[in-house]
Amino acid sequence: MRFFMKALHFGSGNIGRGLVVPILQKSDYEVYLADVDTNLIQLINKFNKYRINIIGNKNRYFQDIFNVKCIDVNSHYFSDYLFCVDLVTISVGVNNLYTVAIKIVNNIIIRFKKNHKKVLNIIVCENIVLGGTKFKKIVLKMLPLHIHQYCHNYIGFIDSCVDRIIPLTNHNNDYNHPSCLDVSVEPFYEWVIDQKQYKGCYKHIVGIVKTKNLSFFLDRKFFILNTGHAILAYFGLLHGYETTYQAINDMNVKNIVQQSMKESMNVLNSKYNQIIDKNDIYISSVFDRFNNKNITDYLLRIGRNPINKLKKQDRLIKPIIQAIQFNLSYKYLLYGVASALMYKNIHDNEAIKLQNLIKEYGISLVLYKVSEIDVHHYLNNEIVYLYNKIKKNI
Ligand SMILES: NC(=O)c1ccc[n+]([C@@H]2O[C@H](COP(=O)([O-])OP(=O)(O)OC[C@H]3O[C@@H](n4cnc5c(N)ncnc54)[C@H](O)[C@@H]3O)[C@@H](O)[C@H]2O)c1
């Protein structure tokens, strides 16, 4: 066992176990997982290992991961671990970034007080555009002013684009067996970081691509894959499907998803003033990934947190607003928004909140409150019209 650098990963869920840990371990990082879920923490520390089942349409293989340890972020010794690492990575879900920021702020204060001169890089691996930059803003807001210069000198906040479809783990509930920690993943993965934001000397990590042009990768992934994925989930659920594979094989659903991804791609072609996806190769590769018959990815997972997904900057609304700016078609993208407004899931707090808001205020006002689309704007009327039309037909 050769460990040279230490990394701590916030979030021991799907992306943490299924992508971040194997990549960092391969480049000789000693990786500590960190989480708030005490059951999960206990299981990881009990078995210290798990298996990644890599499942493609035609082949399947596995990768065994050893030497994993999970730290409770609320334990008194957590900050000692955080103090000694060179790299922090985060995938806890967008809504939990604030609580992670509190831990990071406390640690920066300790580093400052101890005059610690070691650089710390923080890669944010959430599904948001420019997550590192947003996380930095949250941290700076909480950090005392006299420590900002130290933070600027020694802490790197890095935007990244992380791509691997990792469904919810189907725990076999046998907590006496390490397989309860196994994850199933697709073979494809991509992890791209903004090299301009990295502080200090970069130690190459096999599996991470550095780029000076992250916005291209991010926009392509977020506004093609995640836009299509969300529309597949919301529209598929309305048609009674449970998984991506079922939904993508309904010709009506498939057509709406495919056309909406093309509309979003047209927006990117205009934004970058170049053809991003020659011959629709990217779109069809994403389709093949959605169409993985051996992976059970529930539409409820993909549709989770609908309020976030309906925000102005997110995957459903932003492509439409930009299509309007470039005078492009957005007819199919509208289906994503209209069906997201119908998303119901009693296990998802945002879904419950969304439906309560709709009951209280009606669709038009909710579009204003959640998505910042003015009630008098024609886009608001178009969405309300489509929402009512779909509702009548289901
Ligand atoms: N699953 C995917 O296919 C996928 C792919 C790319 C990106 N992502 C993104 O990665 C992020 C995580 O997704 P996931 O599927 O791994 O979710 P997940 O729910 O499987 O894992 C999140 C983990 O974070 C933990 N957590 C919550 N708050 C925490 C905190 N304050 N400190 C430490 N741990 C905390 C949770 O207990 C959980 O174990 C999301 O933003 C998601 O969009 C997911």
Ligand SMILES: O=P(O)(O)OC[C@@H](O)[C@@H](O)[C@H](O)[C@H](O)CO
């Ligand atoms: O994680 P979310 O909720 O932002 O989006 C759900 C899925 O679209 C997402 O997790 C994809 O599986 C992932 O982005 C693939 O890389």
